[in-house]
Amino acid sequence: MLTSVVALVDLRKNRDSPVREAIDLIGGIDDLNNEQREAVIKVGVFGVNTPHYSTVGIVQDIVNAFNKSPKVYLAESDNYQGAALDRLQIWKELFTDRVQPYDLSRDPDTFKLRVENPIRDVVLQLSKIILKPRAFICTHVLRSYHKGSILKNLFGLPPSPKKAQYHKNEVFYNLLTQLYKTIGGIDLSILDGSRFCHHMDSLPTDLIAVGRDPVAVETVGAILASLKLSKHETIKAFTEKGYGVSDIDKIDIVGESFDEMKERCEKTLLQLKKRFSERPKPWSPTGALSKLISSGFFVSPNRRTIGDIESALIEEDPRAEGRSQIIYTNLQRRVKKGILMSEKTDDSVVFWKI
Template structure:
């Protein structure tokens, strides 16, 4: 059996984009019903980035589920802030029936054991996201090997310290296990209003005005990877899901309806080239590590000179104004270089002093 993914031009279907897409793939009458609530897992790492599903897209998702009694917009805490704070991106949509929920604050949870060869990992999964509720997933189009739609499940564990799950021996098992624990994703919306690329510490995005929608989340991710220039058949995220029979990751078995394929190929081919050109022309981002290492390499700390922490910070700010307001980052980097033996040092009454031999 093949999967169907709708590609919708947002310039032609801005108000009813998700409903229109759902009609193209056969409708959602079986999940848009009066006795099932809907959970919409949005993804926003930190609001300042702008890399999250637009208010218009999420509003269109809400409107598509016209029969559902309640729709929950859900997120969890991360080290950038609380889920409650980050959900405010969509605050204009909140109502008596559209309810923001920080899953990290939920008390009713079920333990989910994630296979891991190194140590036992158990996730306290909020019961709000479990069946019989409908689970809808939306994230943005980007050139990221670990995905967008399927990677968005990474936001379900309640802990802020999610970096512990990024190691390969647990990452892929985590995503597939969470997918199975919630009973699968009922509808996926890959928001390509903007298409983003992050490379070499630099980010860029361009407007593409496309929405990809499907019932098979693996197929939606596969289509997104293809137009992002990533080979899905070699991608470990896709293959992890395919191996467990959780979706279709073969483009030959995915029918893309709506916007013609050749038009999409041209659009995203041009977009990829534009993003690459923008990133290539963007100056390298300021790096505390590179800046401190530069001082060491150039002999700034070499005896008989001994430099205080404040002197080193002042030197970095003089060399590059982008070091302003980075005192804590510089301090941490200097201490790391001391711990690694790259700098000698001693802590005085008021501050650290460093030198090299």
């Protein structure tokens, strides 16, 4: 028996009101969109330099779908890429008296959540704005990232910019599932596939997936992104808790043909992988020094100064210029491992290999 509904809408056919169309396909949201309930839209924006966040057009359409809500908040927290309010400026043209940016990292009205996990004490002070009775809407992009999109977006609720401290698997999956339970779930999920994001690149796929079951939406998105569900630990963690449906045979996909949208995404992913393979590899001090060592450059009686080493690396690859500090750090690591020897002189440090 089908237990969850996910709507697929082709943006090449409907760019004016795709979210509204998807909502109609899944049966409406009258219980969410009314004069008694404010709405919080958790937009997922890691950084502003790559378009790996829901477009202004899609977020505008989400806002329009909540036309009866007295207030609509676009919510985000700080991360190491920047302050929440700075990153939310992506959608500044949508801001009005009714539609406002909301900083989850500086809300004085908070509650405490202790995240149960086997390795460390994790206590969060979370903004109360994410709690019911407000409707909680989650939007993120279609991407080939094994830790998720819609469900992973909950990772942006903790206020600390130092979110790397929660990345260990023993904490990460418990954090997401406990956040979900604490806020009373995600009421509406919009996976924005305007573009398919792969690594730091993206190409248009022009679709959205929308549903009331975030696990089902995540599952559909994972399949569209050619991810293996058997290795998708985020989906597995939520399914084990009973928070949604991840069996594709029990998800009613309405609207556009799932097979056709999947084929479109597969072709786009092939293009993205090809572009990624053709990119020049970034300069690596570790690789560059390994190559220099293998060439015999450091073999005694040669004793190489920092200047000698930098000159040799720049001659091999001009991208080594201006990397003095990282080159020196990598040299010191080789010394500690016994790969190289070093000695201070009056005006430099010399390195050699016995």
